[in-house]
Amino acid sequence: MKRMNFDEAIENAIIQAMLEDDRIIIMGEDVHTNRSALVARFSDRIFPTPISEASFLGAGITAAMAGLKPIVELWMIDFICVAFDAIVNHATKVYDFSGKRWGVPLVIRAPCGGGLGDGGQHEQILYGSIASIPGIKILLPSNPADAGGLMLAALQEKHPVIFLEHKLLSEQLLYYLGGSGRNTVKFDVPENGIEGEVPDHWVPLEIGKLKVLKEGTDLTMVSAGVAVHRCMDAAIELEKQNISAEILDLRTIVPLDIDNIAASVQKTGKILIVDEDYKQFGLSGEIAASLLERKLNFTYQRIGTETTIPFSPQLEVKTLPSVEKIVSMSQFLFYGSH
Amino acid sequence: MKRMNFDEAIENAIIQAMLEDDRIIIMGEDVHTNRSALVARFSDRIFPTPISEASFLGAGITAAMAGLKPIVELWMIDFICVAFDAIVNHATKVYDFSGKRWGVPLVIRAPCGGGLGDGGQHEQILYGSIASIPGIKILLPSNPADAGGLMLAALQEKHPVIFLEHKLLSEQLLYYLGGSGRNTVKFDVPENGIEGEVPDHWVPLEIGKLKVLKEGTDLTMVSAGVAVHRCMDAAIELEKQNISAEILDLRTIVPLDIDNIAASVQKTGKILIVDEDYKQFGLSGEIAASLLERKLNFTYQRIGTETTIPFSPQLEVKTLPSVEKIVSMSQFLFYGSH
Amino acid sequence: MDAEVLHLYELMVRSRFFEELTKVLWEDGLIPGELHLGIGTEAAIAGVVSNLIDGDAIASDHRSTPEFIMRGVNPSSILLEMMGHPGEESLCAGLGGHMHLFSKEYLMATSGIVGASLPGAVGFALAAKYKKTDNIAVSFSGEGSYNQGHALESLNLASTLQLPVLFVCKDNGWSITSKSSDFTGGNLVQRANGFGIDGISLNGLDVEEVYNAIQVIIPRIRKNKKPYFLHVLVTHREGHFTTDPLLNPKDTLKKYGASITKSFLTPKGANLGKRIKSVGTILSSLMEFRKQVKSKNDPLYITRRKHQELAQEFDEVDQNIHREIKKILERTLEIYGGKSK
């Protein structure tokens, strides 16, 4: 076992995959810079593009159909919106439209998430909007080992995958977007997410399997990405109050690992979903519905982003899921009051 | 009281609004044809556009900010995807970004829904994807009176509204898209939706209030648009089996009238959500979560579109919510088996 | 040149007969959904498709039947697909339908989203170039699509990535009910130039004009790996879609009875043999219909007029294709009827 940064792990897994599979190419804005290490190694497999997400993502789809395995990069997932049609009406539809004869093995890679004080157009996660469309998988790892393993798995899929990379976990993104030129601001970076142990040789992780990060008996917390780390911190606080939280790191938003969520909820009888994406019409709802469909009995609460993410850091911190909110909502779930 | 077609009611309400408020304009592809009656009356207030949804929807936003009240039309809601950025990063964000000083009074009007055999890119509803974004209201009326009243209400809003018009309810759309040139195909058109009583003078309906279409004691069915009529038909079947369904017509997807859903569920103890949109990460999940947040005890099931809508009518009918499915799922909810 | 003219004529007639057949099937209720016919675009498409080689890809739009027929995709599988037949024999197992035809074998994809052919072709071309083949990709779409964002972006993308794409703009002057000249700033060849792409405008009703130009253009694309823009004037003889209510007053639309519908949509009834018999009648009337179309805007008629010396050969092609399409229909209906029983 060695240790790596989060972004290093992803790049490392990509290198391993690219060495084994020469159909893998990389497309996107500024990839000649952001993936300069890969350019050095795989020069003509890196295609920097104009600022034209709709067309280069659209082109990625047919390139995949014609036998390549493109990793299409976006500067941030917020910008998927200018290319949303490529997802909804093309990437997710071709396999079905073709009578299940033609797959689209495409990986979309995009930074996501808040906490850098960049405002509401540059801090979203948006999986709630994307996940409603059948036919695409969505990954959101919380640590280097999962990031590498899931990236490798994504590159072995026959169908489109969105790989989300939380900005607060990536040294590279923190350096570039977070303002490398100043040491006067601090971000609330999860230590156990930004760096950690990784395998010597990458093995693909199974997509759609959550990980139990911490066992517990009183309360199930379901989360993904940076929010997982907030849950872990909250759990320490809660232990002090004799509330034992079980913490599930989804890792995959679609498909949801409902079996294992259900198993945990059956044990604890209580679930708190901590979701950095918009609360409404998203992950927390889907989990609620899926558990109810299974006729489970449980009490339920959720934390999510309820408004446009404010620019002001003081307001931002109150808008995103925080340890305080998690502790407070857990108490509410437990005692019926905060 | 007089009677009108669904599309007539909408047009009629728009005429009433346009006569009273000269800030209202209409933009979109082929509006000179599709709204020819309005052109005759309000000529220079109708702006036909090129096939450029992203830019004319984007322009509609700033036109609204500059004091107009644009109704921006799309040929179908499926095409919102090429203009999704205008929704996610602009229409819904300006009010917040401006410090709540600048509103965007914009109405997006779009046909939606399946049942015409047009295939998976032209039959979606997609509110599940849109509704996750804070800052936009979504309406989906099921009959002429609600359609007119909600359109009038939408035109009095200070913030963006999406007005969805189910194709199977609109004589005009059935005629145009359904193949007016042949009487060899029949669509499953809800009689009570396509035509009905309307007020002599339009009064705006309150946005965010559901309507109890049928009272019942055993089971709450929540639905909107065409699916509401499927529920009504299923209810007749269920009455025969001594299951009394209460049927709620949401009319508004966002904001959800959770108070009244909860009241009904408290009475019946059972809820079945019948949703023509994609099942996952959408309406049915949001209702589940909102009810659980209120600590209600109830049993739950849902029907939604689970895959790309198939072109083949035989497969399409099995994919969209149907009376058979509703009856069967109600039985399951009631007896624990189908 | 005679052999080439006859070959091109054959491609066009095959597409025409096939589409006229789909029109009748549609009117009879056997083809669901909207139906956008390429009748009037055959010359432009034949001139391009006849110059493609194995491994070349096509991305097209909601009006793609001619491309599929001319490229050689099994017509019966296309017909079954358009009829929504849910089975192996249908091109897309009944899931796609006429706006969403896909053939992995022929590298052909379509989309009902205006403008999507362009990024589609760019991606195909990227794969071809990456694999170091000589293949190209062709985008077919209407003039209206050149106002759509992802289409415009794609011109720039192909230009800057230096990809072997032929962008074919089938300009019939209309987008549904919008007169395109009112909605298009500048002219489209100049617009392509503004993205660094050379282009030309041709009379797309004259198959030889297109064919001759393309014979030079496509090899250049193959060699230089640079996109090219081909603007062709075409007509849509059937309006935006079949029995476009804007072109046909409502009350004249009921002329077609429900002949095949009756025999095929009703699961129980006469045996299959009898059902298929009615097909002959329909095809003959198609022939009749086509012959009436002697307008100077019909690409088939233009070809015949230009080559009056080939009148007999043309008639023979007509007869052969007539028989071919009839067989296809019979085979198709057999599968369709067999399954729907």
Place this chain on the structure above:
Amino acid sequence: MDAEVLHLYELMVRSRFFEELTKVLWEDGLIPGELHLGIGTEAAIAGVVSNLIDGDAIASDHRSTPEFIMRGVNPSSILLEMMGHPGEESLCAGLGGHMHLFSKEYLMATSGIVGASLPGAVGFALAAKYKKTDNIAVSFSGEGSYNQGHALESLNLASTLQLPVLFVCKDNGWSITSKSSDFTGGNLVQRANGFGIDGISLNGLDVEEVYNAIQVIIPRIRKNKKPYFLHVLVTHREGHFTTDPLLNPKDTLKKYGASITKSFLTPKGANLGKRIKSVGTILSSLMEFRKQVKSKNDPLYITRRKHQELAQEFDEVDQNIHREIKKILERTLEIYGGKSK
């Protein structure tokens, strides 16, 4: 002309001093997020903005501070907004931040989504035309944005709807780390022509060149209700955003201490009077910094060089604006510090 030159110079200096101030505040950690400066674009923007009248609208991008300052929006409210101060006095109550500045009063909107200025300006122009005013709308965005779908669509939309829009393309040759010539097919004036829009390319570092051209262009737009495309060459003297790590090696970046941060971010500490005192020092160093920038690519320097006879007046402007900005900073920090205590 002298008065005009001095006025334009003043607009530019005000923007420059203000942005240099934001740079220091950013480096001190008082401005969150990415910070994209318009330093190097002042001449182009001053040449345009100085020709606007009441009721004209502006849609801009992630680099819009100069437009807001030159148009006369309260600088203190902008500064508070950029500092994320959540209060009435901030332009957007702290919710927008520097990429999302909005002024309803001045009809100014921005967006961090590349290309969104173009549909934004089109909608403003539509409203102006519909209301039968003489107003126009200006779109400001970088050259990279002209490869984005909604931007390209907007050229066509403005052209066909005949709307009074001035599309200003601030071309610094780079989009983040991408050299724009590698990612732009054709040239942008020709591209605009391809949408039926006239255009011109100017040296955006020469404020008089821009001003003189705009004096003719804008009245024509007002009268004819037709869009126009203005391509101006500019520089971004600070890279893509402040202390762009691609332009500045990591280790040279630590030159700025955390002076204001210490006094203002720490809720408890010295009283406000003392805190504000440190401001003077900072502003003086700004003056120093600006004077060092004597590169021939600096629009301020170019103006001074062209009009050496006005050297004394320029110095006076510098001094006045220095005082002005210093006051603004003091007032701003008072509000900011008062609230954050």
